Amino acid sequence: MFIDCKSIAKSIDEETIALTRLTKPKLVSLAVNPDEGTISYLKSQQKKAKSLNVEHEIFVLDNVEILSEKLLEFSKDETVHGIFVAHPLPKGADELQVASLIDPEKDVEGRNPVNLGRLMYGEEGFAPCTAAAIVEILTRTTQLMGKNVVIVGRSNTVGLPLSVMLLRRDRSATVTVCHTKTQNLEEKTLQADIVVVAVGHAGFLKPEMVRENALVIDVGINVVGDRVVGDVDPEVEKKCSLTPVPGGVGVVTTAILMNRVARIASRGGKV
Ligand SMILES: NC(=O)c1ccc[n+]([C@@H]2O[C@H](COP(=O)([O-])OP(=O)(O)OC[C@H]3O[C@@H](n4cnc5c(N)ncnc54)[C@H](OP(=O)(O)O)[C@@H]3O)[C@@H](O)[C@H]2O)c1
The missing domain is CATH 3.40.50.10860 (Leucine Dehydrogenase, chain A, domain 1)
Structure with a gap:
């Protein structure tokens, strides 16, 4: 099943429009x-x-x-x-x-170090937008408390700030951050309730790497021919809840x- 990210974006836009009237x-x-x-x-x-x-x-x-x-x-x-x-x-x-x-x-x-520092104290007003978008999608879709979250990718704009945000006490997910030196990645993603993929490789996460009914957030934006595709193989949608690309994390961001x-x-x- 695809997660309806456009309606999440729409509700944020409604608040923005109300503010821009003033x-x-x-x-x-x-x-x-x-x-x-x-x-x-x-x-x-x-x-x-x-x-x-x-x-x-x-x-x-x-x-x-x-x-x-x-x-x-x-x-x-x-x-x-x-x-x-x-x-x-x-x-x-x-x-x-x-x-x-x-x-x-x-x-x-x-991106300013002051704002990245604020994030460590749980202040998210200026959290990197993509990480904030993923938190928005997750909190509107599921309960995070105690869930096992595997994030693949540790960039300063996505994986790293997202890990800090998901660890915040009011969310208290258990977070594993993976990267190119991670061993046995599939063992980790298979254990996860939630998998976030931000690696920049088209179709990187395959259906056999995730468990049935997991929630999968596809952050990737890859241009393949004349199409934009994510980091997750679209077949994953048959066994998991998945954010689409395009029309997923990007629109909320x-x-x-x-x-x-x-x-x-x-x-x-x-x-
Ligand atoms: N939708 C949005 O709003 C949005 C916003 C930002 C980015 N994106 C997209 O998200 C993707 C990632 O962006 P980014 O800026 O975070 O990328 P980045 O700075 O290039 O970082 C990629 C991360 O993925 C890890 N990685 C790469 N190949 C891997 C592999 N085979 N196994 C495990 N980990 C691997 C890298 O590990 P190492 O650290 O070990 O190198 C790195 O931590 C891109 O497609 C980008 O276009 C989308």
Whole structure:
């Protein structure tokens, strides 16, 4: 069975629209030498922003020095409420240094070390949007307390922050985080009540790697020919509850991103 993520996104959008009736939120998205995939993602962000009355400007830049200048400028600009930087950054760029230039109160993707630190104290207002989207989907779909969750992938934007969020005492899942050096991955995923896959390999999680009736969250976005597919083999849907790709984690992530910009605008910097 596929999980209906579009209706989750819709309910978040409803709150965003209510907020944008009262304020004029503005998001700026910056990218250095973006590839086609990134440009297409930024355009979809723009379409979504328009539909929710969030003002949105995209800046395509040549190098990280200009990016740094722009981040300082927008961090000070009171008409800008949210700052989004497309990743990956060019080879050799210092990610921590770039993230540190974003005002933590406008850091809608939760990359600034201040916001990653807040996460350790259970403050999730600026948690990375994809991790926040997965928590939203899980909490609306199941009880997490004591459940065995296996996360495959440990990136700073998905696996790592998600593990911290699921361990928070009010959720208290038992979390295992796997990566390329994990041995006997299948043994671990087969034990899980919930499997989250964020590896970036099309069809990576096979039906034989999950148990009957498990809940599976597919974070992957892979372009295969002219199609976008996830990290989970679609056959998994026959034995588990699965988030679709497209129309799954991605739509909830964008809804949360826009909601955050609207909240920042309406609450004077606090989400
Ligand atoms: N839907 C959304 O909103 C959204 C948002 C962000 C990303 N994504 C998608 O999610 C996927 C992952 O993105 P990301 O940024 O988290 O990726 P990433 O930074 O490339 O990290 C990939 C992770 O997967 C692990 N991994 C790769 N191959 C593996 C294997 N064979 N076995 C076990 N672990 C493996 C890596 O392990 P090591 O650490 O050992 O290298 C790494 O931790 C991509 O398809 C991306 O497009 C979607």
